[in-house]
Amino acid sequence: MAPRRRRDGRRLITLTSDVGSAYTAQMKGALIAGGVDPSRVVDLAHDLPAHGVGEAAFLLRAMARTFPPESVHVAVVDPGVGGRRSAVVIATRAGPWLVGPDNGILMPLAHELGLRAAYRIDRIPGAARPRVGTTFDGRDLFAPAAAWLATGGHPPDLGPRTVPMAYDLPRPTRGTAEARGAVVHIDRFGNLITNIPSSWVGGTSHGVTIRVGRSRSRRVAWVTSYESLGRGTLGALGSSFGLVELAVGEGRAADRFGAGVGASVAVSWPRRPRPRGEKANSARPRKRP
Numbered sequence: 001m002a003p004r005r006r007r008d009g010r011r012l013i014t015l016t017s018d019v020g021s022a023y024t025a026q027m028k029g030a031l032i033a034g035g036v037d038p039s040r041v042v043d044l045a046h047d048l049p050a051h052g053v054g055e056a057a058f059l060l061r062a063m064a065r066t067f068p069p070e071s072v073h074v075a076v077v078d079p080g081v082g083g084r085r086s087a088v089v090i091a092t093r094a095g096p097w098l099v100g101p102d103n104g105i106l107m108p109l110a111h112e113l114g115l116r117a118a119y120r121i122d123r124i125p126g127a128a129r130p131r132v133g134t135t136f137d138g139r140d141l142f143a144p145a146a147a148w149l150a151t152g153g154h155p156p157d158l159g160p161r162t163v164p165m166a167y168d169l170p171r172p173t174r175g176t177a178e179a180r181g182a183v184v185h186i187d188r189f190g191n192l193i194t195n196i197p198s199s200w201v202g203g204t205s206h207g208v209t210i211r212v213g214r215s216r217s218r219r220v221a222w223v224t225s226y227e228s229l230g231r232g233t234l235g236a237l238g239s240s241f242g243l244v245e246l247a248v249g250e251g252r253a254a255d256r257f258g259a260g261v262g263a264s265v266a267v268s269w270p271r272r273p274r275p276r277g278e279k280a281n282s283a284r285p286r287k288r289p
Contacts, residue, residue, distance in 0.1 A: 010070045011150040013041050016060050017076040018048040027143045034147025051079040053105050055261050058184045061108040069095025074146045075105045082134030087121040089155045099146050104167025122159035172196045178268035190252025194265045198238030211266040212257045
């Protein structure tokens with residue numbers, strides 16, 4: 001007998017994938033068949049680069065972190081579908097449940113929300129339809145599991161506890177007037193989003209020096225809007241993610257650099273001048289009398 005559940009309809013479901021609109025419609029059909037109100041389903045993105053688990057993990061964390069505790073986040077970027085990778089649901093301390101392949105895509109968000117426990121999806125109580133083939137777990141496994149959870153089920157109902165695959169996004173490093181990181185996302189406009197916090201960038205009135213991959217270093221303007229760049233001009237600014245972004249006014253920085261996700265990025269900026277009257281040796285310890 002299937003575990004009893006309370007159909008309160010309180011949990012939202014978000015969908016993130018690389019599968020495009022036609023396959024997404026089938027996932028939504030599986031959610032509706034599982035008793036989910038269509039108005040409780042939110043599309044985050046379905047045009048992510050195919051097989052780009054790392055970029056999807058970054059975007060999922062950035063997009064889903066502000067949703068309410070009563071949410072189920074489903075992520076399907078799954079190059080190992082049908083293979084040895086497991087399917088998991090992760091319970092978090094903040095409240096949301098995360099559903100998807102155990103390939104790392106869920107882990108940055110899980111750590112952000114506080115990973116409490118993970119369960120392997122071995123069964124879906126009362127599933128409306130059997131699994132068809134082995135190539136579309138988004139429709140046949142993850143959506144039904146999310147429907148079960150959103151309509152009153154609980155993660156332990158789906159399978160035994162497990163230890164999810166360890167995965168973390170690359171971390172930037174910071175010096176006195178420089179930082180090193182990587183491109184973590186390229187948006188549809190060709191802007192390069194790095195993992196370097198824009199708050200790190202210091203005195204910017206004279207611009208910043210950037211280097212992407214093996215390209216030459218370039219001094220560019222640090223601006224607050226794309227308009228400030230001017231058409232065809234390369235520059236840098238703080239993105240809506242709170243990270244350093246490289247952009248070309250009405251153009252594509254990705255094409256300008258020939259860079260992709262994972263490319264190394266170095267940014268340096270002018271050192272801030274010492275406050276007037278501060279001496280260079282002021283930090284030295286005083287001699288004892």
